[in-house]
Amino acid sequence: MRSIGGMARDSGLSVSALRFYDRAGVLVPAWVDPVSGYRWYGPEQVDEARLLARLRRAGMPLADIRLVLAGWSSADTGLVRKLLEAHLRRLERGLSDARGEFSTLRALLERRERPMTMLRTATARMTVSAPELAAALDAVRFAAGTDPELPMLGGVLFDIEGDALHVVATDRYRMAVARVGTTGHGGPRVQVIVPSPLVDAMRALSSDDASVQLTVDGDRVALETAGREAAGQCLDHDFPDYRRLLHLPAGHRVLIDVRAFQKAVENGPVRASEARQDGVCGDLSVLKVAADGVTVCDEGDDDPDNVAVNRAFLLDALAAGARDQLILEFGGPTAPLAVRRTDTEDTFSILMPVRLEH
Incomplete structure (x- = not known):
């Protein structure tokens, strides 16, 4: 049996992705500890998880992935082949459509004044x-x-x-x-x-x-x-x-003590991410925001309203703020996070969040 951490290392899926696929009924653990709720996976599920990771990287919908996993070990693989071929045709049509749109966009750009x-x-x-x-x-x-x-x-x-x-x-x-x-x-x-x-x-x-x-x-x-x-x-x-990028959705505005928050981010738990930012897969800090403050979440907190950001980028923004207190402005888990000064609205930074679920 493998723990969820071991399964993540062996399969190439993140821990948060494994939790998501469990909740979605796509890859359910072989056993869940009734006391701790900790997930355990059987050895045969490693290949299934690796297959799942490949299918998701190829952009296959979850509904089709369920059927592929269900038919993978069957003697009759006809359904699996048909699903793979159908998805490949969708990708090819999508690429053809995208090429057409980009050709139109290039023509529009050439005619635009600059x-x-x-x-x-x-x-x-x-x-x-x-x-x-x-x-x-x-x-x-x-x-x-x-x-x-x-x-x-x-x-x-x-x-x-x-x-x-x-x-x-x-x-x-x-x-x-x-x-x-x-x-x-x-x-x-x-x-x-x-x-x-x-x-x-x-x-x-x-x-x-x-x-x-x-x-x-x-x-x-x-x-x-x-x-x-x-x-x-x-x-x-x-x-x-x-x-045009400065208009952010309304949300929570939280005043933070920069030194204490920096320490919490530096020493707090991180989550690995498959998303690349600035060419790098970086550690993520997952933040839980409330009207009275912001905390760095541990691995077990999967609240969908939590906001995940690149930890190094967040620390850079806090240092660049150059103030003892700053305002963090949250619009939601998929909205940019703003780091603002308390003394002026003219100096601030914006960080793009990273989705935890795939």
Whole structure:
């Protein structure tokens, strides 16, 4: 007999997935301890679990998986073959339909005007408080992308409009935004994507003086202070319209003590995930939220309202908040989690959740 942990290791299914398939009646344990409720699996169920994992990776519906598992050990495998062939045909039709849709989308993109091109060829010059700029870059730098397939995310967006500079970074799984006041521009909107190495050089330059000069001239950006300069070419790409991503569903807003919560996340239980974020399968922290606080759940808590997030990403966001207290804003288990400061609505980060059930 194998425990649920041993079954997870041997089958490639997560513990939470095994619990889900038990509740769904797809892979029921051979025995459940009537006292502890702990699940135990027979040796013959390992092959079934591995088969189940393969079928789910192939996207087969649970209703068909039940029939495949029921017929797998039968002498007559005709039903299993028909189910596999039918699912393969569905996948092929779906791929064909997707190719058609993407061809249409490419044609639409080719005909669209690109307003970002105008924003990236404008000029602007302004004075910025060096400490405020340094704090803003610290608040967003952790969220910049590193995926070579998405070079437009490999830096920080400098979005200048009127007397405000918004700095924004995202790697798709998290996004961070901060606002800095400026003087001397007051003009139309200008946007440039500053590559991450240049962002780091600008951050180092902003650590000493009271103010710095920020200049954007087409595809070149420069930060100047007394006798020193950090300058270079901007990324020749368009950044996503981040403003459309800021409207989150209403939910719980919980004030947390950052140091105590960091310790709870660092030392609390984690769950492995098959979902990849930023190219990595990371440990998840599962959070239970109530009006009076947030706790890190143990392995046995399968409340469907719990929120699972990448633990490393959550710790990064808490550190970037740079405050003793922060607000965690939960919209639900599938809605982004927002980490906000208490003193301003203009500096915050957003983390995408990870579904625990497959």
